[in-house]
Amino acid sequence: MKLSEKVYRIVAKIPKGKVTTYGSIARYLKTKAYRAVGQIMKHNPYAPKVPCHRVIKSDGTISGFSGSDPKNIKKKIALLRKEGVIVKNGKIPKEFIVDVNEFI
DNA sequence: CGCTTGACACCGT
DNA sequence: AACGGTGCCAAGC
Numbered sequence: 001m002k003l004s005e006k007v008y009r010i011v012a013k014i015p016k017g018k019v020t021t022y023g024s025i026a027r028y029l030k031t032k033a034y035r036a037v038g039q040i041m042k043h044n045p046y047a048p049k050v051p052c053h054r055v056i057k058s059d060g061t062i063s064g065f066s067g068s069d070p071k072n073i074k075k076k077i078a079l080l081r082k083e084g085v086i087v088k089n090g091k092i093p094k095e096f097i098v099d100v101n102e103f104i
Numbered sequence: 105c106g107c108t109t110g111a112c113a114c115c116g117t
Numbered sequence: 118a119a120c121g122g123t124g125c126c127a128a129g130c
Contacts, residue, residue, distance in 0.1 A: 022112055032124090033126035033127050034112040034126080035110055036128070037126095038111040055111085057113085062111095
C-alpha cells in the first residue's frame with residue numbers, strides 16, 4: 001500500500017464544512033512526509049472522490065492548487081463557503097480545521 | 105540506484 | 118507580522 005492510497009482514503013473522508021491540513025494527514029499516517037502529501041494531492045487521480053480543496057496548510061491558508069491564479073483561489077473559496085466553511089482574508093479559521101483523528 | 109522536485113512544516117531573523 | 122532558510126519524506130526519471 002502506497003502512501004498515496006492512504007492519503008486519498010483519508011482525504012475522501014473529510015466531512016463537508018470541515019477542512020484539514022497536510023500536517024494532520026501526515027501525522028495520522030505516522031509519517032513526516034508533509035511534502036509528499038502535497039505531491040499526491042497535485043496528482044490526484046481520484047479527482048471527484050478526493051476533495052483536495054479541503055486540504056490546506058497548517059496556517060489555514062489555501063495551498064497552491066490554485067497557486068498562480070488568484071481568480072481560481074476565489075473559486076475554491078466560494079466552493080468551500082458553499083460547503084459551510086467560512087473563509088476570512090483567504091484563510092480558514094482554526095475552528096474549521098479538524099484533525100484527521102477527529103473525523104476518521 | 106541515485107538525483108531532483110515539491111500543493112509542507114518549523115524556526116530564526 | 119512577514120520573509121527566508123532548513124529539514125523531512127515519497128515519487129518520478
